[in-house]
Amino acid sequence: MYLFDAAITPPLDLILGVVLFWLLIGMAGVARSRSLRFVSRVLFPMGAAGSLVLAAAALYAIGAPTAVRVLPLGLPDLPFHLRLDALSAFFIVLVGVVSLGVSLFSAGYFRRGEGATPGLLCLQYHVFLSSMVMVMLADDAYLFMVAWETMALSSYFLVTTSHRIAEIRRAGFLYLLIAHIGAIALLLCFGVMHGAGGDYSFDALRASELPVFWASTAFLLALFGFGAKAGLLPLHAWLPEAHPAAPSPVSALMSGVMLKTAVYGFLRVTFDLLPTQIWWWGVATLIMGLLTALFGVMFAAVQSDMKRLLAYSSIENIGVIFAGAGLAIIFHAYNNPHLAALALVATLYHCLNHAFFKSLLFLGTGSVLHATHERSLGKLGGLIRNMPWVAGLSLVGALAIAGLPPLNGFVSEWLLLQAFLFSPGLPNPYLNMLVPLGSAALVLAAALSGYVMVKFYGVIFLGQYREEKMRTARDAGAWERVALAWFAAGCIGLGLFPMAIILLLDHVTLPLVNFTLSAAISGNHWLLFAPVAAERASYGPLLFLLGITGTLLVTFLTVRAFYHGRIKRGAVWDCGFPEQTSRMQDTAEGFGQPITQIFEPFFKVRRRMPDPFSSHPVYEKSNEDKLWFWLYLPIARANERISSWIGILQHGRIHLYLLYSFVTLLALLLFVH
Amino acid sequence: MSAQLINLMASLMLLIAFAMLAQRRIRSLIYLFAWQGAVLAVNSVIVAWYTGHGELYLSAFFTVLLKVIALPLVLHYLIRKLDIQWDVETLINIPTTMLAGIVLVVFAFNLALPISQLAGTITRGTLGIAIAVVLLAFLMMITRRKAVPQVIGFLAMENGLFFAATSATYGMPMVVELGILLDVMVGILILGIFFFQVREAFDSLDLKHMEKLKESGE
Numbered sequence: 001m002y003l004f005d006a007a008i009t010p011p012l013d014l015i016l017g018v019v020l021f022w023l024l025i026g027m028a029g030v031a032r033s034r035s036l037r038f039v040s041r042v043l044f045p046m047g048a049a050g051s052l053v054l055a056a057a058a059l060y061a062i063g064a065p066t067a068v069r070v071l072p073l074g075l076p077d078l079p080f081h082l083r084l085d086a087l088s089a090f091f092i093v094l095v096g097v098v099s100l101g102v103s104l105f106s107a108g109y110f111r112r113g114e115g116a117t118p119g120l121l122c123l124q125y126h127v128f129l130s131s132m133v134m135v136m137l138a139d140d141a142y143l144f145m146v147a148w149e150t151m152a153l154s155s156y157f158l159v160t161t162s163h164r165i166a167e168i169r170r171a172g173f174l175y176l177l178i179a180h181i182g183a184i185a186l187l188l189c190f191g192v193m194h195g196a197g198g199d200y201s202f203d204a205l206r207a208s209e210l211p212v213f214w215a216s217t218a219f220l221l222a223l224f225g226f227g228a229k230a231g232l233l234p235l236h237a238w239l240p241e242a243h244p245a246a247p248s249p250v251s252a253l254m255s256g257v258m259l260k261t262a263v264y265g266f267l268r269v270t271f272d273l274l275p276t277q278i279w280w281w282g283v284a285t286l287i288m289g290l291l292t293a294l295f296g297v298m299f300a301a302v303q304s305d306m307k308r309l310l311a312y313s314s315i316e317n318i319g320v321i322f323a324g325a326g327l328a329i330i331f332h333a334y335n336n337p338h339l340a341a342l343a344l345v346a347t348l349y350h351c352l353n354h355a356f357f358k359s360l361l362f363l364g365t366g367s368v369l370h371a372t373h374e375r376s377l378g379k380l381g382g383l384i385r386n387m388p389w390v391a392g393l394s395l396v397g398a399l400a401i402a403g404l405p406p407l408n409g410f411v412s413e414w415l416l417l418q419a420f421l422f423s424p425g426l427p428n429p430y431l432n433m434l435v436p437l438g439s440a441a442l443v444l445a446a447a448l449s450g451y452v453m454v455k456f457y458g459v460i461f462l463g464q465y466r467e468e469k470m471r472t473a474r475d476a477g478a479w480e481r482v483a484l485a486w487f488a489a490g491c492i493g494l495g496l497f498p499m500a501i502i503l504l505l506d507h508v509t510l511p512l513v514n515f516t517l518s519a520a521i522s523g524n525h526w527l528l529f530a531p532v533a534a535e536r537a538s539y540g541p542l543l544f545l546l547g548i549t550g551t552l553l554v555t556f557l558t559v560r561a562f563y564h565g566r567i568k569r570g571a572v573w574d575c576g577f578p579e580q581t582s583r584m585q586d587t588a589e590g591f592g593q594p595i596t597q598i599f600e601p602f603f604k605v606r607r608r609m610p611d612p613f614s615s616h617p618v619y620e621k622s623n624e625d626k627l628w629f630w631l632y633l634p635i636a637r638a639n640e641r642i643s644s645w646i647g648i649l650q651h652g653r654i655h656l657y658l659l660y661s662f663v664t665l666l667a668l669l670l671f672v673h
Numbered sequence: 674m675s676a677q678l679i680n681l682m683a684s685l686m687l688l689i690a691f692a693m694l695a696q697r698r699i700r701s702l703i704y705l706f707a708w709q710g711a712v713l714a715v716n717s718v719i720v721a722w723y724t725g726h727g728e729l730y731l732s733a734f735f736t737v738l739l740k741v742i743a744l745p746l747v748l749h750y751l752i753r754k755l756d757i758q759w760d761v762e763t764l765i766n767i768p769t770t771m772l773a774g775i776v777l778v779v780f781a782f783n784l785a786l787p788i789s790q791l792a793g794t795i796t797r798g799t800l801g802i803a804i805a806v807v808l809l810a811f812l813m814m815i816t817r818r819k820a821v822p823q824v825i826g827f828l829a830m831e832n833g834l835f836f837a838a839t840s841a842t843y844g845m846p847m848v849v850e851l852g853i854l855l856d857v858m859v860g861i862l863i864l865g866i867f868f869f870q871v872r873e874a875f876d877s878l879d880l881k882h883m884e885k886l887k888e889s890g891e
Contacts, residue, residue, distance in 0.1 A: 550761075
C-alpha cells in the first residue's frame with residue numbers, strides 16, 4: 001500500500017535497484033565464499049557495473065525534481081521514508097564514481113590468505129556501499145540511524161579484515177568506539193530536533209519550531225556526531241589507526257566516501273533540517289575546520305608510514321571542507337547568498353575532489369604494498385622504475401592534492417579562498433578580522449600539503465632503492481591500472497571543466513541558500529571562469545593547461561635543437577664522496593625534520609640518542625599526538641576508575657544483592673509515601 | 674462479624690510471618706508455610722462469602738491445592754532427597770532479626786495508613802499487615818544462609834502479595850492470579866533442579882560458595 005501512494009520516479013527506482021543488486025552480489029559472495037576467482041573476477045566487476053548505473057542515475061537526479069518514497073520495511077508503525085533531492089543525489093554520485101573505481105581495483109587486488117575469506121569481504125564491502133547510499137536517501141531519523149550504524153559496523157569488519165593481528169583489532173576497536181560515541185551524539189541531536197510532537201520523519205523535523213537554545217544544542221550535537229565520523233579535531237584519533245589497518249580499497253572507500261557521508265549529514269542537518277542558521281555556528285565550524293586542517297597537515301608531514309600519512313592528509317582535507325561549510329553558514333546567517341553559495345560550492349567541490357585524489361593515492365599505496373610488502377617510507381624508494389603505471393598515475397593524484405593547477409585540487413581551494421577573501425563586508429567587525437586570519441591558515445595548510453605530497457611521492461617513487469627487495473617489485477595488474485587511470489582522469493577532468501561542475505552544483509546549493517552561481521558566471525567568457533566578478537579574479541584552466549604544455553613543448557624543442565647529439569657522458573663529480581649509497585639519500589624522517597623543528601610544541605616528540613661508544617648505534621624518534629595523552633588517556637583512565645568503583649557493588653553474595661533490592665524497595669515506598 | 678474474622682486471619686498471617694522469621698528448622702519452616710497458605714485460603718473464602726465475589730472461591734481453591742498441599746510436598750521431598758533437615762543457619766541472630774521485623778511492621782502500617790483511608794473495602798485495615806508480611810518475607814530471604822529457606826521466603830513473599838491484593842481490591846483479576854500461580858510452580862521446578870545442580874557443583878547448598886562466581890577483580 002505504501003509502494004504506490006508516492007510519485008514513482010525512475011532515478012530513485014534505479015538507485016534502489018542498484019542497492020538491491022549490491023546486496024545480492026554480497027549474498028552470492030557468501031554462497032561461494034572460498035572462491036577467490038569467482039568473487040574477484042565476476043562479483044566485483046558486476047558491483048562496478050552497478051556503481052556506474054548508480055552514478056548515472058544520481059547524476060540525472062541532480063537536475064530532476066525531488067522524489068519521495070515510503071518503503072514498507074522497518075518497524076510496524078515506522079516505515080522507511082526515502083527522498084532523493086539534489087543534495088543527496090550529489091553525494092550518491094560521489095558514492096557511485098568512487099565505488100566504480102574501487103570495485104574495479106578490488107577485482108585485481110585481494111589475495112588469498114589475507115584474513116577474512118573473499119566471499120565475506122565481498123558481502124561486507126557491498127553492504128558498506130549500500131548502507132552509504134541509504135544514508136543519503138534516508139528521509140527520517142530512524143532509517144538514517146539504521147543506515148548509519150550499518151555503515152559503521154560493516155566498515156568496522158572491513159577494517160579488521162586481518163583480524164589475527166592484535167594491532168589491527170585494537171585499531172578497529174578504537175574506530176568502533178569513536179563511531180558509537182558519534183552515533184550517540186546524533187541520536188541526541190535528532191531527539192532535540194524532534195522536540196515533543198510529530199514523528200521522526202525529516203519533514204516533521206523541518207516543521208518543528210525550535211527555540212534558539214535548543215537549535216544551537218542540536219547544531220553542536222550534530223557538529224560533534226558528524227565530526228566524529230569525519231575526523232574533526234578532538235575525535236580524529238581513529239583515522240590514523242584505522243586506515244593503515246584496513247586493506248587499501250577499504251581505506252580508499254572510507255576516506256573517499258565515508259567521511260563525506262558525515263559532511264552530507266552535517267549539511268543536511270544544518271542547512272535543511274534546522275530552521276535558521278546563527279552566525280556563531282559558522283564561526284565554531286570554521287575554527288574547528290581550520291584547526292583540523294592545520295593539525296592534519298602538520299602530522300602528515302612527519303609520518304613515516306605511507307598510509308598514516310594519507311590518513312592525516314584526509315584529516316586535513318576534512319578540515320578544509322568543514323571550514324568551507326562554516327564559512328557558508330556565516331554568510332548565510334548574514335544574508336549574503338552569493339558568497340554563501342560560493343563557499344558551499346567550494347565545499348561540495350572539494351568533497352568530490354578529495355574523493356577522487358585520495359582514493360587514487362590510497363589505491364596507489366595498495367599497489368605499492370602488494371608489490372613490496374612494505375608500508376614504511378623508510379624502506380621504499382625508486383619504485384618509478386619498476387612501477388611506471390602506478391608511479392605516473394599517483395603523480396597526478398599527488399599534484400592534485402597539493403593543489404597545483406590545472407588539476408582539481410586547485411579549483412576548489414581557489415574557490416574557497418575567493419569566498420574567504422571577499423568576506424570583508426560582514427556586519428561583524430570581529431569576524432572581519434578573523435576571516436582573513438582563517439584564509440591565512442588555509443593557505444598555510446594548502447602549502448604544507450604540497451610539502452607533504454613532495455615527501456610522499458619523492459620518498460616512495462623517486463631516488464634509489466632503499467632496500468634490495470625493491471628491485472623485484474612488479475607493476476600493478478590491468479584491473480588496478482584501469483581503476484587508477486579512472487581516478488587520475490577524474491582529477492584532470494574535474495580540474496579542466498570547473499564551469500560544468502559548478503552548473504551541476506547549482507542545483508544542490510539553490511534549495512539550501514537560495515542562490516545560484518550560474519547567474520554570476522553566465523556572463524563569463526567560456527575559457528575564463530570568475531565566480532564573483534570578472535575584474536576581481538578569474539581562472540582559465542584550459543588556458544593554463546595550454547600555457548603549461550606550450551612552455552614545456554617550447555623548452556623541450558629548444559633544448560633538443562641546441563643540445564641533441566652533443567651530450568658528453570662522463571663521471572659525475574662526487575663531491576669528495578667516492579661512494580654513493582641509497583642510505584645517503586634523504587629519508588622520510590629527514591624530510592619531515594624541519595616541520596618537527598618548527599612546530600615542535602604541537603608534537604610529543606620522543607628521541608633516543610645513540611650511545612657514543614655503541615658499536616651498533618640506534619637513533620629513534622617518534623612524533624606522537626599530544627591530544628592522545630591529554631584527552632583520550634585521561635578519559636580512559638577515569639572510565640576505568642569509575643567502573644572499578646561501581647564494581648565494588650558486585651560482591652557475589654546473594655544476600656547483599658537481595659539487600660540492595662530490599663533497600664531500594666523501602667526507599668521507593670518511603671518516597672511514594 | 675466478618676470484619677473481625679478477617680482481622681483475625683490477618684493477625685494470624687503476621688504471627689506466622691514472625692514465626693517463620695524465628696524458625697530455625699527447615700522442616701518446621703515448611704509446615705509454617707503450609708499453615709500460612711491455609712490461613713490465606715480461609716481469608717479468601719471469608720472475603721468471597723462476605724462480598725459475593727465468586728472468583729475468590731476459585732482462588733482459595735487453587736491456594737489450597739498449590740500452597741497447602743503441592744508445594745509443601747515438593748519441598749519435603751526436596752529436603753529429604755537432599756538430606757538437609759538440619760538447623761537453619763542465619764546470618765544475623767534471631768533476636769536482632771525480630772527487632773528489625775518489628776521496625777518493618779511499624780513502617781508498613783505507617784505506609785498503608787493513607788491508602789487504607791482511601792480504600793472502601795471491608796478488608797482495608799489489613800493492608801498494612803499484608804505489606805508487613807511481604808517485607809518480613811523479604812527480610813527472611815536476606816538473613817538466611819541456605820538456599821531452601823530463601824526459596825521459602827520467596828514463596829512467603831508471594832503469599833503476602835496475594836494477601837495484599839485481596840485486602841486492597843478483593844483479589845487480582847483471575848488471569849493474573851493464575852499466571853502468578855503458574856509462575857510460582859515453574860519457579861519451584863527450576864529451583865528444585867537448580868538445588869541438585871548446586872549441590873553437585875559445590876557439595877553444599879550454602880550460598881557463600883557462590884561468591885566466587887563473580888568476576889575476579891581483586
